[in-house]
Amino acid sequence: MSSRNVSSTSGVTIEDISLSFGQTEVLNGVNLEIMPGELFTFLGPSGSGKSTLLRAIAGFGPEPAGRILIGDDDVTHLPPWQRNVGMVFQSYALWPHMTVRKNVAFGLEEQKVPAREIGPRVDAALKLVGLLDLAERRPSQLSGGQQQRVALARTIVVEPRVLLLDEPLSNLDANLRVQMRREILELQRKLNLTTIFVTHDQEEANTISDRIAVLNDGIIQQVGTPLELYDQPANRFVAHFLGTANLIDGTIRKARGKTIFSTQDRITIPADGTGLKSGQECTAMIRPQSLRLSAGKSRAMKSTAQLRGAVEHREFLGHLIRYAVRVGKHLLLVDETHESGEAAYNSGDKVVMGLHKSQVQFLKA
Amino acid sequence: MNCGPGLTGRAHTSCLLNRLGSTALNLFGRGQWGPGAVALFLGLFLLVFLIIPVGKVIYVAFQDPNTGALTLINFIDFFNTSLFRESFINSFYVASMSVVLASVFALPLAYFTTRFNFGGAVLIQTLGVIPLIMPPFVGAVAMLLLFGENGSVNLLLGEWFGINIPFMQGLNGVILVESIHYFPFILINLSAALNNIDRAMEESAQNLGSSGARLFRRIVFPLAMPGYIAGASLVFLKVFDDLGTPLLLNINTMLAPQAYLRITSIGISDPMGYVISVILVAFSLLALWTSFLALRGKDYATAQKGGGGLMKRDLRPWEKAGCYAVVITILLLVLSPHIGLALLSFGTVWSYSVLPDAFTLDHYSRVFLNSSQFITNTLLYAGLAATIDVVFGTAIAYVVWRTKLVGRQWLDYAAMGAVAIPGVVLGIGYLRTFFDFNVPIIDKPLASWWIIIVIALTIRRLPYALRACMAALQQVSIMLEEASENLGASKRRTVIRIVVPLMSGGIVAGFVTSFATAAVELSATIMLVSTESDAPLAAGIYEFMQSAAGRGPGAALGIIAVLIVGIATYVSHRFIERKEIERTPDVAVVAGV
Numbered sequence: 034m035s036s037r038n039v040s041s042t043s044g045v046t047i048e049d050i051s052l053s054f055g056q057t058e059v060l061n062g063v064n065l066e067i068m069p070g071e072l073f074t075f076l077g078p079s080g081s082g083k084s085t086l087l088r089a090i091a092g093f094g095p096e097p098a099g100r101i102l103i104g105d106d107d108v109t110h111l112p113p114w115q116r117n118v119g120m121v122f123q124s125y126a127l128w129p130h131m132t133v134r135k136n137v138a139f140g141l142e143e144q145k146v147p148a149r150e151i152g153p154r155v156d157a158a159l160k161l162v163g164l165l166d167l168a169e170r171r172p173s174q175l176s177g178g179q180q181q182r183v184a185l186a187r188t189i190v191v192e193p194r195v196l197l198l199d200e201p202l203s204n205l206d207a208n209l210r211v212q213m214r215r216e217i218l219e220l221q222r223k224l225n226l227t228t229i230f231v232t233h234d235q236e237e238a239n240t241i242s243d244r245i246a247v248l249n250d251g252i253i254q255q256v257g258t259p260l261e262l263y264d265q266p267a268n269r270f271v272a273h274f275l276g277t278a279n280l281i282d283g284t285i286r287k288a289r290g291k292t293i294f295s296t297q298d299r300i301t302i303p304a305d306g307t308g309l310k311s312g313q314e315c316t317a318m319i320r321p322q323s324l325r326l327s328a329g330k331s332r333a334m335k336s337t338a339q340l341r342g343a344v345e346h347r348e349f350l351g352h353l354i355r356y357a358v359r360v361g362k363h364l365l366l367v368d369e370t371h372e373s374g375e376a377a378y379n380s381g382d383k384v385v386m387g388l389h390k391s392q393v394q395f396l397k398a
Numbered sequence: 399m400n401c402g403p404g405l406t407g408r409a410h411t412s413c414l415l416n417r418l419g420s421t422a423l424n425l426f427g428r429g430q431w432g433p434g435a436v437a438l439f440l441g442l443f444l445l446v447f448l449i450i451p452v453g454k455v456i457y458v459a460f461q462d463p464n465t466g467a468l469t470l471i472n473f474i475d476f477f478n479t480s481l482f483r484e485s486f487i488n489s490f491y492v493a494s495m496s497v498v499l500a501s502v503f504a505l506p507l508a509y510f511t512t513r514f515n516f517g518g519a520v521l522i523q524t525l526g527v528i529p530l531i532m533p534p535f536v537g538a539v540a541m542l543l544l545f546g547e548n549g550s551v552n553l554l555l556g557e558w559f560g561i562n563i564p565f566m567q568g569l570n571g572v573i574l575v576e577s578i579h580y581f582p583f584i585l586i587n588l589s590a591a592l593n594n595i596d597r598a599m600e601e602s603a604q605n606l607g608s609s610g611a612r613l614f615r616r617i618v619f620p621l622a623m624p625g626y627i628a629g630a631s632l633v634f635l636k637v638f639d640d641l642g643t644p645l646l647l648n649i650n651t652m653l654a655p656q657a658y659l660r661i662t663s664i665g666i667s668d669p670m671g672y673v674i675s676v677i678l679v680a681f682s683l684l685a686l687w688t689s690f691l692a693l694r695g696k697d698y699a700t701a702q703k704g705g706g707g708l709m710k711r712d713l714r715p716w717e718k719a720g721c722y723a724v725v726i727t728i729l730l731l732v733l734s735p736h737i738g739l740a741l742l743s744f745g746t747v748w749s750y751s752v753l754p755d756a757f758t759l760d761h762y763s764r765v766f767l768n769s770s771q772f773i774t775n776t777l778l779y780a781g782l783a784a785t786i787d788v789v790f791g792t793a794i795a796y797v798v799w800r801t802k803l804v805g806r807q808w809l810d811y812a813a814m815g816a817v818a819i820p821g822v823v824l825g826i827g828y829l830r831t832f833f834d835f836n837v838p839i840i841d842k843p844l845a846s847w848w849i850i851i852v853i854a855l856t857i858r859r860l861p862y863a864l865r866a867c868m869a870a871l872q873q874v875s876i877m878l879e880e881a882s883e884n885l886g887a888s889k890r891r892t893v894i895r896i897v898v899p900l901m902s903g904g905i906v907a908g909f910v911t912s913f914a915t916a917a918v919e920l921s922a923t924i925m926l927v928s929t930e931s932d933a934p935l936a937a938g939i940y941e942f943m944q945s946a947a948g949r950g951p952g953a954a955l956g957i958i959a960v961l962i963v964g965i966a967t968y969v970s971h972r973f974i975e976r977k978e979i980e981r982t983p984d985v986a987v988v989a990g991v
Contacts, residue, residue: 093601113604120605126598130620139616140606191606 042227043104043194044069045090050099052082052089052251059085060097061251067229072221074230076238077248078274086248087197087231091120103194114143119193123200125184127172133159133183134168140191158190161220178209185217189224196221196228202237214241235275239263247271268396272318279319279365280396285309294395298361302338303390316396321355321368323392326384338393340365340386344378358384433801436793437809443790444812448857451827452679452819458830459672472669476677482656482670486677488569489653493638495573497630500581503728504629507585510721512592515710517718521725522585529732531963533918533936534579535642536956537735539943541575542566542647543748544738550752571647576637578732583636584629591625592618627692635685639678639820641921642936646943653678657822658925666829675823682818736960742953749946761950765958771931772938772955776917776962779848779934783855784913787863788905790856792898795867800876810864817861821921824854828926846928854926855916862915863908870904871897903974910970914963935959 045067052060060082067073075083088094090101092113101109108116127136137158141151159165162182172180181201188196201217202210218241221228232238238245239259247254247262247270255267259275266272269280283296285304294304294317302317309315324340342360354377356367367386371377378384462469476482511519544550545565552562565574595618603617641654650659657674664670713721743761745754765772790813797803798810816824832845844850874897882892898905920936927933933941935955942952 091601091605093604112609113601114607114609116605117607118605120602122598122602124596124598126596126602128599128603128617128621130623139603139608143603143607143612187602187606 042069042225044071044227045195045229046100046102047086047090048100048102050086050089050097050101052085052095052097054095059251060089063099063251063253065246065253065256067227069227070225072218072228072230072241072243074232074238074242074245075248076232076235076245076274078233081248082251083231083233083248084199085251087120087199087229090195090229091118091197092116117191117193118195118197119188119191120197120199121181121184121188121201123203125172125180125204127180127183127187129172132169132171133164133175136172136183137168137187137190140187144191154190158186161189161223162186162216177205178213181205181213182216185220189220189226194227196226198228198230200231200233202232202234210237217241239275247274249274265394266318266396269316269318272394272396277321277366279321279324279363281317281319281363281365283315283317285311285313285315287311294393296361296363298363300340300360300363302388302393304393304395305390307395309395313397318394318396319365319388319392321366322353323388324365324367325387326356326358326367326369326378327387328378328382328384337390338388340388342384342386344380344382344384346380347377349377356384358386360386433797434803437797437801437803437806440790440794440797440809441812444809444857447828447853448812448816448819448824451824451831454831455672455675455823455827456679458669459676461669463667463669472673476670476673481651482674485651485653485656485674488649488651489638492569492572492576492644492652493634495569496576496580496637497584497633499573499577500584500633501626501630503577503581503731504584504588506724507728508588508592510725511589513710514713514717514721516713516721521729528736529579529582531914531967532579532735532739532956532960533642533920534575534640534735535646535920535936536918536939536959537579537739538571538575538643538646539949540738540742540953540956541578541735542571543742544734545574546571548749553752566647569649572637572644572649572652575643575647575735576640577633578735580633580636581732583632584626587625587629587632588622589625591622594625595621624692628689631685631689631692635682638681638685639822639921641820641822641924642940646940654820654822654921657826658921661826661829661925666826666833671826675820675826678820678823679818682820686818739953739956739960742949743957745950761954765951765954769938769951769955772933772935773958773962775848775932776934776936776959779852779855780913780916782852783859783916784863784909786852786856787860787912788867788909790860791863791867791908792871792901792905794864795871796893796897799868799871800879810868813864814861816857819858821854821858821919821923822925824858825922825925828854828922845926848932851923851926851932851934854922855919858919858922859912859916862911866904866908866911867901870901870907873904874900906970906973910966914966917962917966918959935962 045065047063047065047067050060050063051058063082063086075086077083085094089097090103092108092111096110099109100107103116103118108118128139131139134155137155138151141154146154155168156165159168162185164179164182164186167175167179172183175183181204184201198217202213205213214237217228217230230238230241242259244256244258245262246256249270255262255271257265262271263275266275266278272278272280281296281300283294283300286293286295288295288301292304292307292309292311293301294309294315295301340360342358342365345357345359345364347357348355349371352371353368354371356369356378358365358367365386459472460468460470462471477486507522510516511522542549546552547562547564547567549566551565555561555563564570599617599621600613603613608616639654641658644650644652644655645658650656653674657671657678660668660671660674741754742748744757744759746756746758746760748754794809794813798806828850829845832850833843835844836842837844837847837849840847878896878900879892882896883889887895917934918936920940923934924937924940927937930941935958939952939955939959942948942955
């Protein structure tokens with residue numbers, strides 16, 4: 034492992050990839066540039082095409098239209114066994130008839146690595162994932178987390194140019210998931226290995242990724258860092274998929290010389306400096322924690338907009354209380370941090386919601 | 399009343415019959431019949447009719463015939479006799495070669511369906527069932543007429559190419575007939591193993607640089623191996639124990655026929671029959687043990703989460719033609735006993751000719767007019783045996799899975815142990831154990847009363863019924879029972895109203911498997927039939943086939959047996975299908991267990 038250096042890892046370029054299963058179009062004109070050493074995530078709901086895209090990079094599934102480059106090599110037409118991209122499968126796919134050691138040695142044997150090198154390299158890989166003691170066990174004698182580590186060791190031992198992880202944490206329980214994603218990140222940094230991670234879990238994606246591509250219906254919705262995607266979602270899908278969002282449809286108008294966003298049920302939000310033109314239809318996106326509740330005007334000092342409504346119901350979530358507040362035709366979600374002894378609003382209470390205009394994101398319709 | 403083995407034969411038998419008759423009603427009935435009493439009764443039944451007779455056989459094999467002392471002299475005699483040495487080698491050879499030939503049939507079929515998008519998959523599935531609805535000995539004579547030295551195929555080969563292939567000569571005939579009949583065991587097990595291989599197993603190997611034949615050798619083949627071994631050892635066991643096929647093909651130099659001939663010609667005191675029995679049991683256990691070892695810790699199906707089977711690819715037109723040619727050839731071969739039997743049953747004279755001289759319905763009318771007792775006997779025996787099997791099977795399954803009785807697992811082990819006991823051995827054991835027990839009223843030995851045939855069939859087929867009932871009970875969530883008890887139903891009412899109805903699919907499957915296989919059982923039956931009026935179909939077919947003149951009626955009986963078994967299988971299949979549709983809304987509940 035120690036021989037790995039920056040130059041041995043490669044970026045991945047995906048050029049206009051489209052792919053269909055029979056009549057069903059799964060990927061539609063995907064373009065991506067993944068940097069060397071980056072931890073990049075494909076995030077999307079099931080059926081979004083994220084796994085299909087990953088498998089296409091590894092060479093599985095029907096051959097796509099377009100080009101896939103690893104480093105400068107066009108691998109589009111290469112069979113899986115000639116690509117040298119390491120893939121960790123969702124089910125781990127450890128061969129039950131082989132010991133842990135034999136599983137890990139498999140790829141080196143296939144590459145015709147001299148026998149005297151295989152032993153030390155397998156040991157090094159197992160040590161890296163902390164499983165050297167269990168080398169002679171069978172996969173069925175290992176826990177889920179241990180199987181996951183063996184799958185990782187088996188893949189990185191061949192020093193692939195790119196590491197592909199297909200929902201690697203989905204078969205683990207919640208605590209282990211958190212631990213394993215840290216370990217994967219640590220390993221990835223240590224090896225400086227370009228890694229593509231597929232998940233449907235936004236928390237997983239946010240905590241681990243350098244950058245994320247959000248996929249839906251076989252189309253890339255947005256690419257960016259986790260913060261960019263959360264704060265500046267490009268569309269309603271991204272806004273909803275990453276966290277909870279209040280989405281309000283309305284129109285940009287001029288009122289008393291100022292640009293404002295307004296709806297038919299008379300919600301108005303300042304829209305100065307957004308570059309939006311009068312008459313343009315758009316959607317205002319407000320995260321629940323950006324709205325501040327108060328009974329009167331007192332707490333709304335810093336806010337630049339105020340919305341009036343009535344509490345319809347509330348959910349106590351421990352660290353916060355989530356209110357659903359009726360404003361005209363809209364039901365807005367508001368998160369208030371909860372502190373001990375603090376009184377909560379009851380349904381029917383009239384409330385004012387303060388909002389700073391910097392916290393509003395306007396999405397083009 | 400206590401039904402212990404210490405009672406005299408007379409008291410014992412009447413006590414047993416009493417129980418037999420009322421078991422179905424009382425199994426979960428009235429207060430005094432708790433699960434403990436049921437378990438005790440089942441244990442005693444297995445003790446008296448399985449463990450003691452088999453124990454007796456083993457004991458006698460090690461007993462000096464003159465002094466009664468324990469000795470190995472009988473085994474030494476056995477291996478010093480050239481006839482027995484030859485029989486032993488022949489049995490081993492035939493069983494091994496049958497595994498080889500059965501593999502030749504099964505491997506391409508399993509491979510086609512799991513690796514290619516092959517339209518003939520339905521055909522292959524049918525192939526897997528057809529041979530099983532007819533025991534090998536029934537078609538043996540027909541195979542002689544088709545493939546024998548002067549059979550249809552060799553007559554044609556001689557006419558066209560001037561050659562004669564000894565398909566049926568000597569041991570070859572046994573091997574051909576047995577492998578045609580038993581290859582589905584390998585096909586079914588191997589296909590299941592191949593289908594259970596997670597596609598990711600193959601993909602991860604490709605991802606690590608493996609492909610083609612190397613990938614097959616290192617990943618696919620080892621993963622499918624346990625399934626193949628399991629199927630192959632079953633074939634070995636079945637062939638090694640088979641009595642009817644060699645007898646009908648007139649091959650006496652094999653172990654099972656030798657045991658039968660010694661006991662029936664020399665008498666039940668001759669030790670050689672017992673020695674052979676011990677060897678048969680030992681090899682059965684060895685085969686089962688091999689299968690167990692092959693599967694132990696290698697239940698790869700559950701070790702892999704994904705499933706979905708191997709990657710399949712489309713066939714090029716010429717490949718498709720090749721596949722169909724292979725499949726159709728095997729299909730014809732597999733169907734040849736049925737075809738031959740049908741020809742024989744409708745033919746007048748069939749000798750030194752490709753086809754019978756003329757066709758007639760005489761054989762059937764003769765069978766129905768003079769020999770209908772074979773059919774009614776079979777329906778009675780197999781029906782009774784299968785009924786008792788599912789009642790006992792349900793009871794054992796319930797005791798094992800739903801009670802905490804000490805030693806309940808042993809009930810399961812004992813009942814399943816019958817798998818390892820060849821019919822010949824059970825027959826010899828019954829003759830030896832029950833010949834001295836006179837049944838009251840009719841005043842004759844239990845060993846020659848027709849009820850003993852029913853009991854033998856019950857014991858031999860109990861494992862099938864038990865497996866089906868166990869599987870069915872495991873599908874019933876214990877929560878469904880708890881819900882019933884929570885709403886005020888007692889254990890007994892819960893079993894009757896909830897458990898048994900939910901198990902009905904499995905119970906019917908168990909009944910039919912037991913019935914169908916009991917209807918054509920020969921090896922134990924043939925030893926226990928004392929008069930022709932008590933004989934079932936299998937024994938009747940065997941009797942008829944002994945003479946050239948009896949072949950026609952014998953074949954007609956064979957066709958009737960095939961029809962009975964075929965119809966029973968079809969009806970149960972439809973019934974289970976309907977049950978499954980009815981239960982579809984419950985799938986989530988059931989699967990959640």
